[in-house]
Amino acid sequence: MQTEKRDGMRAGRQAKREPRCIYCGSAKDGLAVREDAVIASIRWFNRRILGRYRNYRLVVCKDCYLNYRKARKKYVRKQASYLVVGLLFAGLLVAVSPGNLFAYLFGFAIIAFMYLLSLVSYLPALEAEPQPQSGARQGARDGGNRAKNV
Numbered sequence: 006m007q008t009e010k011r012d013g014m015r016a017g018r019q020a021k022r023e024p025r026c027i028y029c030g031s032a033k034d035g036l037a038v039r040e041d042a043v044i045a046s047i048r049w050f051n052r053r054i055l056g057r058y059r060n061y062r063l064v065v066c067k068d069c070y071l072n073y074r075k076a077r078k079k080y081v082r083k084q085a086s087y088l089v090v091g092l093l094f095a096g097l098l099v100a101v102s103p104g105n106l107f108a109y110l111f112g113f114a115i116i117a118f119m120y121l122l123s124l125v126s127y128l129p130a131l132e133a134e135p136q137p138q139s140g141a142r143q144g145a146r147d148g149g150n151r152a153k154n155v
């Protein structure tokens with residue numbers, strides 16, 4: 006019964022845009038990816054420069070969600086550390102040659118470069134994080150504790 010309902014929903018949505026999992030690349034439906042500036046830029050680039058118009062609805066499918074979440078966390082940390090390195094270099098540059106306009110420009114270029122570098126492994130955020138199934142997990146944990154106590 007549940008699959009029937011899901012198939013019906015899928016058919017309705019498919020009429021609009023085909024879903025595409027950003028993690029495994031399959032056409033499975035899943036959690037909506039937030040259409041941010043980076044994705045908009047990639048879309049623009051594909052359409053205007055490469056002449057490809059792939060208007061997929063970007064999702065993360067159920068099978069990939071756990072892996073995606075881990076990778077996304079790692080990505081966010083990595084991006085932050087890239088930016089910190091960029092800021093340190095820029096700060097150093099300005100500190101070494103204070104008042105030098107070129108140092109400021111170059112420092113800014115380093116930060117921009119580090120940001121672009123972090124986009125190589127870009128993983129977008131989700132439109133909305135699913136509610137963690139704490140009920141089931143909590144239950145399992147309680148069960149484990151109970152077993153230990155007995």
Ligand SMILES: [Zn+2]
Pocket residue numbers: 026027028029030031033065066067068069
């Ligand atoms: Zn997937």
